Amino acid sequence: MNETIDDTDIRILKCLIRDSKRPHKEIGEEVHLTGQAVGARVRKLHDLGVIEGYTVKWNPERLGLGLQAFVTIFLNSGDRHAAFREFMATREDIVEVHRVSGEGCYLMRVRTETMEQLGSLLEAILPYGNYRMNLSVGIEKSE
Incomplete structure (x- = not known):
């Protein structure tokens, strides 16, 4: 497993922080990757403990x-x-x-x-x- 986090990983993370339900394909269009590549990077961020879970914004x-x-x-x-x-x-x-x-x-x-x-x-x-x-x-x- 590649344990380095690059600028693209940070951009993906910022997209997920804004909206964690956003499809990987849509994020990929923003960061110039395929949806599959975004999914792999998200799994890496989970494995590294950078992403610990997801939450719901409620009123x-x-x-x-x-x-x-x-x-x-x-x-x-x-x-x-x-x-x-x-x-x-x-x-x-x-x-x-x-x-x-x-x-x-x-x-x-x-x-x-x-x-x-x-x-x-x-x-x-x-x-x-x-x-x-x-x-x-x-x-x-x-x-």
Whole structure:
């Protein structure tokens, strides 16, 4: 297996990042390769771990999950991490978590339908520590 990644591989990857369902033949027309050659390069990128998987861009507001917030967690003590991680794993309204350094212990992105549901989540966090919450007003980033 050729483990080098060239400029054409990068161009193919950028095409897939913009639209992962785009046909290899169409990508090939853009990068001046056959669809079969693009497919081989995509498999190579998978094998090298450059491409780890595919995802779906979805609209949570269409499902009633229009309220998004970022919550910084300040744990009461160092021995609360394991219990807090177990708590996070049980919550569907917590959609992303990062362990951070600096101010706070964790940064979470949460989605709920209502302010009451958000308040309930924040109440459930209090046994573990304090929090700071910022509501999000999403802005679409153009490419």
